[in-house]
Amino acid sequence: MLRGCLTRFGAVFSESLMVRTVGLICLPLLLAVGLAVVVAISFSNRDARTALEARARQTVALLAGGVGDALWNVDRVAAQSILHPLSKDPDFVGAVVFERGGSVFLGLGEVDPPRSGLIVEQVSLIRLTAGGQAGEQGRGQHIGQLRLYLTTANAERTINSRAWAIALSGLGLLVAVCGLLAVIVRGVTAPVRQMTDGMAVLAAGRIDLEIPRVDRRDEIGRMAAALGTLKQHAAERLEFIERQARHMEVIEEIVAKRTGELTAALETLKLAQNELIRSEKLAALGGMVAAIAHEINTPIGSSLTVATTLSDKITEFQAILQGKELRRSVIRDYSDSFGTASQLLVGNLLRASELIGRFKRVAVDQTGELRRRFELDVVCGEVVAMLRPTYRHSPVSIDLRLPGGVVMDSFPGALGQVLTNLMTNAMLHAFADATAAGSITVGATLEEDGRHVTLTVADDGAGIPAAVLPRIFDPFFTTKLGSGGSGLGLHIVYAIVMRVLGGVVAVESQIGQGTRFSIVLPLVAPQQSGQDAVEEPVIMPS
Ligand SMILES: Nc1ncnc2c1ncn2[C@@H]1O[C@H](COP(=O)(O)OP(=O)(O)OP(=O)(O)O)[C@@H](O)[C@H]1O
Ligand SMILES: [Mg+2]
Known part of the structure; x- marks a missing residue:
């Protein structure tokens, strides 16, 4: 309970500037007032008692002579009349005259009152001997005693009422000070609280706060002005953010729209690409069929012509045989014709068979190829x-720059085929003009790793146009369509190098400067043919 109260008081004390300020000033003031009241009461008490004691002493001393005489004369009436004025004193409680033996001679007021709150003063009654003065002991005879009782109650009442007056005026002063302080502090804290509330509203991201109107030029006024500026900035920033957000929304809409358009365009593009690939394949197939048809058509057509002629000649000859005029010269003529025709027939059919063989080799079925150890320069030579x-x-001219001693464990037949195709190409395409001089260089370099060799076939002929270069390894690509080229030579080179010899082929060429084919081969060919190899040839127009 007490702890709860203390905690609540502590919270109020620490949260309110007003409570703290007023508390810090008024609490010590309250203590000071309390202390002043206590000190004043104790000092007044002491002073009043001292004064009362002095009065009692003076009174008994004053009355001692008269009362002593009355006692000596045993005159109670005289003694009473001397003491009687005492009863008028508001502090008087009682007075007693004792005889020498201690018995009461005369009592006025209370003779034996309870002692608390009393001042008791007594004096010996002396009968003066000759030359002595009353009160000078030793010079007179002790005849009795006068005792006076005075009460301190009246003095205490006065002191208490004075203390109350001090306390009340102190409290009044305290209340006045606290009120004044409260007014001063409130003049500071009220606008400060309004502003802190406003700042909290600002911090929460709202700008609909009312800045308190403070027509002051002090710190509070400056603070209010700063808060106004802060609010203005916050409003501007908020407006800017809202504007940005609106922009972002617009941009997002545009992006979404564009994304949709792009997705649609991509779909169309994919369809178009597929269509293109399909038509390219069809075109390649068409080209291949055309090339095959064209190539085979010539020897087959010639064979057909020769066979038809031969058939006609045989019919003629059979007719002559059935007739009677069968001369030796006629037989010789027909025999010559038959011979020529059969030679032409065989030649054309061989040409057709050779072409079909070359087409078949596109499949690079090299399973029958013999693998053995050989020296590179010997086979190339x-x-x-x-x-x-x-x-x-x-x-x-043909230059050979082949280092000796490069031993390979590979397929010499396939390697020979590659070299033949490259050299044939150089002769046919690089030096198409049969009268132009030039050179073909066949070289080889052992690679630093000692496990590979680079074979190069370079010419300084016509070169290959950049537009054509990426397609030269494609099957049936030829720039000599219809004049002997089938477009299979380089494709066979590529397939053999990749799938049989386990190497890679690269080409660099420049128009008018020549062409260089570089083939990097492992000295030991892979055991399995690389049917699945997908590595593309490297094409570098230099
Ligand atoms: N050394 C070279 N110089 C210039 N052009 C070349 C050279 N080698 C190849 N080419 C070009 O590359 C094309 C393709 O060559 P590829 O050997 O595949 O076919 P081809 O020689 O035309 O026909 P095929 O070899 O089947 O008889 C050639 O038509 C030619 O245009
Ligand atoms: Mg060729």
């Missing part, structure tokens, strides 16, 4: 030597 007669009359 043999291939070049085999090709050399073909270009006997060409002004193009």
Whole structure:
């Protein structure tokens, strides 16, 4: 209970500036007033008692002579008349005259009152001997005693009423001070509280607060002005944020709309792309069929013509055989014709068979290829030597820059095929003008890792246009369609290098400068043919 009260008081004390200020000033003041009252009462008490004692002493001393005479003369009436004026004193309680033996000679008022709150003063009654004065003991004879009782009640009453007056005026002063203080502090705290409430409203993000009108030039006035500025800034910031939010909404709408449009466009693009791929494939297929048809059509067409002619000749010859005029010269003519026709037939059919064989090789079914250890320069040298007669009359020179001792465990037949195709291409495409001189260089370099070798076939001929370069490895891509090219040579190179030899092929070319094919091969070919390899050839127009 007490703790609860203290806690509540502590909370009010710490939360209210007014309570704290008034409390801090008024509490000591209250203590001071209380202390002053207590001190005043105790001092007054002491002073009043001292004064009363002095009065009692003076009174008994004054009456001692007369009362002593009356006692000596045993004159009670005289003694009573001497003491009687005492009864008028408001503080008088009683007075007693004792005889020498201690018995009461005369009593006035209360003779034996209770002693609390009393001042008791007594004096010996002396019968003066000659030359002595009353009160000078030793010079007179002790005949009795006078005792006076005075009460302190009246003095205490006066003191109490005075103390109350002090206390009440002190309290009045205290109340006045506290009231004044409260008015002063309220003049500060009330606008401060209004402003702190306003700040809380501002902090909560609202700007609908009323700034208290303070027409003051002191700190409170300046604080109110600052709060007004703060409110204005907050309002501006809020407006800015709202404006931004509205912008963001608009932007989000635009983005959503654009995203929708882009998604739709992407879908259309995907459809178009699929359509394009499909039509590209169809076009490639069409091109392939056209190439095959064109290539095979020539020898087959020739064969058909020759076969038809041969058939006609045979019919003619059979008719001649049935007739009677069968001359030796006629037989020789027909025999020659048959011979020529069959030679043409065989030649054309061989050409057709050879073409079909080449088309079949696109599948790169190299399972029958023999794997063995061989020296690179020896195999390459043999291939070049085999090709050399073909270009006997060409002004193009062939340079071999092959280091000796590079031993490979691979497929020499496949490697020979690659080299043949690249050299044939160089002759046919780089040096299409049969009279132009140039050179084809076949080189090899052992890689630093000691496990790979780079084979290069470079020419300084026409070069390949940049637009064509990315397509040269595509099957059936040729710039010589209709004049001997089937567009399979480089595709076969690519397929053999990738799937049989386990290497990679790259090309760099520049118009008028020449073309260089680089093939990086492992010295030991992979055990399994890389049917699944997907690595693309590297094409670098230089
Ligand atoms: N060394 C080269 N210089 C210039 N162009 C080349 C060279 N090698 C290849 N090409 C170009 O690359 C194309 C494709 O070559 P690829 O060997 O695949 O087909 P092709 O030689 O035309 O026909 P095929 O080899 O089947 O008889 C060629 O038509 C040619 O345009
Ligand atoms: Mg070719």
